[in-house]
Amino acid sequence: MKADRIHNFNAGPAALPLPVLxxxxxxxxxxxxxxxxxxxxxxxxxxxxxxxxxxxxxxxxxxxxxxxxxxxxxxxxxxxxxxxxxxxxxxxxxxxxxxxxxxxxxxxxxxxxxxxxxxxxxxxxxxxxxxxxxxxxxxxxxxxxxxxxxxxxxxxxxxxxxxxxxxxxxxxxxxxxxxxxxxxxxxxxxxxxxxxxxxxxxxxxxxxxxxxxxxxxxxxxxxxxxxxxxxxxxxxxxxxxxxxxxxxxxxxxxxxxxIGGLDKMEALNRKKAGLLYDYMDQSDFYRATAERESRSLMNVTFRLPDEDLEKTFVAEALENGLGGLKGHRSVGGCRASIYNPTPLAAVAALVDFMKTFERKNG
Structure with missing residues (x-):
């Protein structure tokens, strides 16, 4: 990642591949x-x-x-x-x-x-x-x-x-x-x-x-x-x-x-989403909002124990180079949009931050 670029989890307009930019x-x-x-x-x-x-x-x-x-x-x-x-x-x-x-x-x-x-x-x-x-x-x-x-x-x-x-x-x-x-x-x-x-x-x-x-x-x-x-x-x-x-x-x-086409893209998308969902499923602090069989590979929506913690989470995430994690205004909560251009390293960085935030606030 370029030194002056953050990990972008915006829902749209959203991340584009760095080589394209x-x-x-x-x-x-x-x-x-x-x-x-x-x-x-x-x-x-x-x-x-x-x-x-x-x-x-x-x-x-x-x-x-x-x-x-x-x-x-x-x-x-x-x-x-x-x-x-x-x-x-x-x-x-x-x-x-x-x-x-x-x-x-x-x-x-x-x-x-x-x-x-x-x-x-x-x-x-x-x-x-x-x-x-x-x-x-x-x-x-x-x-x-x-x-x-x-x-x-x-x-x-x-x-x-x-x-x-x-x-x-x-x-x-x-x-x-x-x-x-x-x-x-x-x-x-x-x-x-x-x-x-x-x-x-x-x-x-x-x-x-x-x-x-x-x-x-x-x-x-x-x-x-x-x-x-x-x-x-x-x-x-x-x-x-x-x-x-x-x-x-x-x-x-x-x-x-x-990337090499859609089969490889799907495999990468499943790996990215799996990192997030697997961590949340074993956590008592984060809760995925979509039912398990219907979960999106593109937009991971989740809640924390209360809205004040969610606001703090979004603010501190941005301070740590993780942007766009606020949920849609109509539903609140948090959302990580992990579209095709979002690299696996960005998702790994998000999970690391989530673990740190849970240890500090859980």
Missing amino acids: EEIQESFLNFAGSGMSVTEISHRSKWFDDVINDAIARVKRILKLNDRYQVLFLQGGASMQFCMVPMNLMGDGDSADYVNTGTWSTKAIKEARIQGKSINVVASSEDRNFSYIPRAIPFNAGAAYAHITSNNTIKGTQWAQFPDTGGVPIVSDMSSDIFSRPLEMEKFGLIYAGAQKNMGPAGVCLAIIRDDMLARTPEGVPSMLRYSTYAEKNSMYNTPPCFAIYTVQLVLKWLEET
Whole structure:
């Protein structure tokens, strides 16, 4: 770790790989010999064509996508997708299934209902404060799609296995665990993910959509809200967020060439999460808030004996070079977001600090 950098456990915008930041720094003023910054080049230039086409190619290789899937770079974050998904994928008379596992699922349901769409909440974990992922879900065979949030940043839960929907295409908000593990892509009709948690900076949203889903958009949907608009123009119908896409390209390059792909990434993520959960499970001082079978590998949420100790813990952690450990404002407590770029050494340093803090305050 650089002497002037801390271990970053922020939930988003979050940590980026240090080699990516160094490459950005090195090329920022003169990108690819252009004599311009990457923030200055035209999105119609060959320089940016190379960036976006390489990013798309890497997404396809990493996720082993076949030719039926289109890779899109959109704006408006994952929150814009909450309205775009039902707007594009549901026609007159259609209904869709949603599983409510917390804040972001709740928002997605709200945005679909604002449009007057027929939404069935087929399962919810609200009965236990969203501390688990529902099982044995009664999906409807005739649903246009089944919407889930694959990882829940606020409550620290994650789908360990994706549900059997009986062939109904899954639409998933994967903002906080995209590229953290291999996927069986044939289950998914659409994946979307804001970049700022696990693959880049804020400002761009990745969408991966299957051709049959792309063809569903009803007449009357505005151009900027149609997936086909971006598919037809290689995500450059209007000026895209060039710098954010460039950073995503570099993160994908790091994942593919330095880490070695999703199998190795998943193994590292499991090792990082295991360090934290194993320590908390044998401690009477720290308590993981998510139920064991539903624990996230990306966002480890936990509580201390009281709120005053939690405030002291967060403050002293920062003094010791461990940042971003305060829980979401809606739930309090503590949270360590250990996304792909967070190194194992950072998690080990956090566990060492937790042990010291427990000895002093337990």
